Amino acid sequence: MVLGGCLTLPGRGLAQTPAPAAGQTTAQELRDELERLRKEFEAIRDDYGARLAAIESRLATLTPGSTTAGAPQAPSPAGGAAVPPGAAGAGGPTGTLPVYGSQSALSKIFNPDIAVIGNFLGAVGENEIDPAPAFELNEAEATFQAVVDPYARADFFLAFSPEGVEIEEGYLTFPTLPGGLLAKVGKFKQQFGKVNTLHPHQTSWVDEPLALRNLLGGEEGLNDSGVSVSKLIVNPWMFLEATGEVYQGSSGLFASFERSDVSVLGRLRGYRDLTESTNLDVGTSVAYGTNDAGPDFTTRVVGLDATLRYRPLRRAIYQRLLARTELFWSRRGEEGGDVSAFGLYASADYQFARRWFAGARYDWSERAYDASLVDKGPSLLLTFWPSEFSQIRGQYRRTSFAEGVTANEILFQFLFSIGAHGAHTF
């Protein structure tokens, strides 16, 4: 379009020239006129040429990956962020701060909240039965969370570990169902007890209790694809929630040999505020399904959990206590008959300063395959929070394994989070 206009213009200009006439003055006039037209044409050419170049360079910047030279550079907003007032003398950075990520918020509008949580572990000491490396970036958990539409929201937790990538959780939640119902579909941590539902960064320890390893399917835990429906039972006395879940049937604890080998789970949870600072949370869960011994053998686990929390509201950022215990009864069907095993842990975590937590835990658990084998031992913990977004934890663990071996270890953990991580459930 622009180019065409440019080419037709000179023609139009020439057509307007008066017809040639005889005589010196007319010839001179004609030369002057031609000179004027030539200048006019050059001016128009230069003008349109410049406009064309500007349009081309704009187009180039719109094309992703293009770095055409001469493109008008959008001034990068400051190119860094000013250190906020009040930061001076805090031992933090000075001058402008580097800025990461895109500077155009507009392009992020419909993006989900994205966060990455790093879990770096270290271990010192002897453990012949269950050794962990001296240093390991055990997991990088990427989370993506957003509202899908007016009826649902979606949460994805992808775990990147030395073993590979795993969909730790990926599910859709329907919060607007009638009748006090809340439904979830997808792959998620089964609502069995307390710790099984938590991600590693949500627990008070570096490791997981022995009872979960022995009786709830090991490291993977109860985590499967399925459907969960929970109902709020409204009553004047307490918060009461009943949950029913059906799963594919292949988690750490269960094995599915045919499509109908689904596993099921039921949970009842009660909660009550004792005072504004203290509350009690109790629950019972049961999970049932076929196990890896064969299609005719089943495992049933019953759990009981109790959590006491204390957090004075006026000093909520300085002081809190979380005391928790979980008990598990497992009955596993096998060729040689049923194996009934029991396990428990009891733990307490106390915040004694704004950034400091101290804790202790005791584990005792039989093994699901052989109840005569008992693993047990205490742990002591100390946690430091530089900020809400990172924590450094040390754990002394003494484990007496059924094999007659005792392991004395010190475990370290650095947990750090970047991005917008969604709120956790209580």
Place this chain on the structure above:
Amino acid sequence: MTRLSTYTTWLAAILLSLPLQAAGAVRVVATTEDLASIVREVGGEKVRVDAIARGYQDPHFVEAKPSFIILLHSADLLVLVGRELEVAWLPALITQSRNAKIQPGAAGYLDASLTARIVDVPTGPVTRAMGDVHPSGNPHYWLDPGNGRLIAKAIQNKLAEISPGDAAYFEGRYADFDRRLSEAEKRWTAAMAPYKGTKIVTYHRSWSNFVERFGLDVVDYVEPKPGIPPSPAHQLALVQEIKRQQIRIILVEPYFDLKTPNAIARDTGATVLVMPPSVGGVKEARDYISLFDYNINLLVSAFAKAGAR
């Protein structure tokens, strides 16, 4: 025939009783006591209000207790502060509330910040190296009475939308609140006028709207960065700055530890004032207007005593 008519009568009675039940008080849950107080001012006896965070509690760090799920489950309207103040706990409660009316975007979801005047909106890019910054501005905006009026207006409009039959009632209540607030504002402005430009130090950046409205000058914060606890180096720098600028007053929110502010006060001769940023922070701050009455009174007597200028 008789049975059928009895049945029809019962059915009619039940159907007639339904709108009567619905015409009861609008059940409102507010995330803070400040918002709850303004809802009470506008809604009067036509609403039933519960607040989640207590006034003496840091609203950034509220636990998402299941007892709040019960409150939200039966709410017709949720009023929140917004600007990421409740981001760490409210979304989980809303999802678990199993209440379609108060989901984000639904008719019963009111973010009170949308019509308020917001300050401290970062103009450049934001990183967490700045501490716990709020990318969409300072969430303590209710501490400007002008914003209290705007919040009340937003609540009036929303209540009228939920309960159209009471629209005139809410309008009257709003007008009355507006009148009382304007009268009180004259009082507060007059009381603070002699201290215009007085330099103070505050613990957290809670008072941006307040100091702007009443002409105070916050020179520095006890926190080196928002949400980051005081460090020895920053404390030392702050002591020097307070001495140099002859600052007499350090404001501390009731939920922060007084150890560092007291130590700074000892080194500088300044006075530590525990000033509640929310209704219910002290028992005298019973509602939105008395919160300002209490705070202005506290400041004016402290300024007078310290001879601050």
